[in-house]
Amino acid sequence: MNNNSLILACSKCGAKNRVPISRIDESPKCGKCGKGLPTEILSRPVNVTDNTFDREVLGATLPVLVDCWAPWCGPCKAVGPVLDELALKYRARLKIAKLNVDENSQIGSRYSISSIPTMLLVKNGRIIDTLIGALPKEQLESQIARIL
Numbered sequence: 001m002n003n004n005s006l007i008l009a010c011s012k013c014g015a016k017n018r019v020p021i022s023r024i025d026e027s028p029k030c031g032k033c034g035k036g037l038p039t040e041i042l043s044r045p046v047n048v049t050d051n052t053f054d055r056e057v058l059g060a061t062l063p064v065l066v067d068c069w070a071p072w073c074g075p076c077k078a079v080g081p082v083l084d085e086l087a088l089k090y091r092a093r094l095k096i097a098k099l100n101v102d103e104n105s106q107i108g109s110r111y112s113i114s115s116i117p118t119m120l121l122v123k124n125g126r127i128i129d130t131l132i133g134a135l136p137k138e139q140l141e142s143q144i145a146r147i148l
Contacts, residue, residue: 006061006092008037024092043088045096050106057097058125063147064095065140066120068113070102075134076117082137086144093148123147 005020010030017037019028028037045067048056057064067083069076087096101108101116111120111127119131121143128147135143 006042008039010035011038021092039092042095043091045083045087045098048097048099048104048107050104053099053104053107056095057120057122060095060122060125062093062095063144064097064120064122065144066097066099066122068099068101068108068111068118068120069116070100072102073116079117079134082140085137086140090144090148094144119143121147 004022005018006024007016008019008028009016010033012035013030013033015030015032017028017031019037019039024039024042028039029035030037046056048066057066065083065086067076067079069079071077083096083098086094090096099107101113107113111130115132117132117134119135119140120127121129121131129143131140131143
């Protein structure tokens with residue numbers, strides 16, 4: 001697969017469909033059953049776990065920003081709405097993933113995450129950079145621009 005298309009699974013029949021990024025806003029339909037494909041998932045952060053991290057983050061065809069957070073963390077809560085905005089703004093160009101480190105300690109250990117929020121910038125299955133702290137939206141966008 002190239003960087004100009006995405007694979008979307010049909011929510012009705014499960015078939016995998018290759019959709020050109022340039023046509024993502026044209027309400028693509030499943031080639032097998034004709035049901036509309038779930039493009040709205042591209043407009044919001046996705047939750048990842050220890051079990052899904054490798055597939056959802058390291059195996060992603062798009063660059064990924066991973067927010068490592070915990071529900072009790074005030075700065076993490078403050079960053080949440082900013083990430084929601086960025087997911088919509090960079091739809092189909094950047095995947096934003098959220099990893100609750102309290103519930104998923106293996107990934108936190110693997111990447112030595114000792115303070116939160118920590119954000120991992122991932123491209124082509126490799127960690128490009130690690131950002132620590134609740135960064136302002138403008139600074140996050142500057143970092144995102146580096147991996148797009």
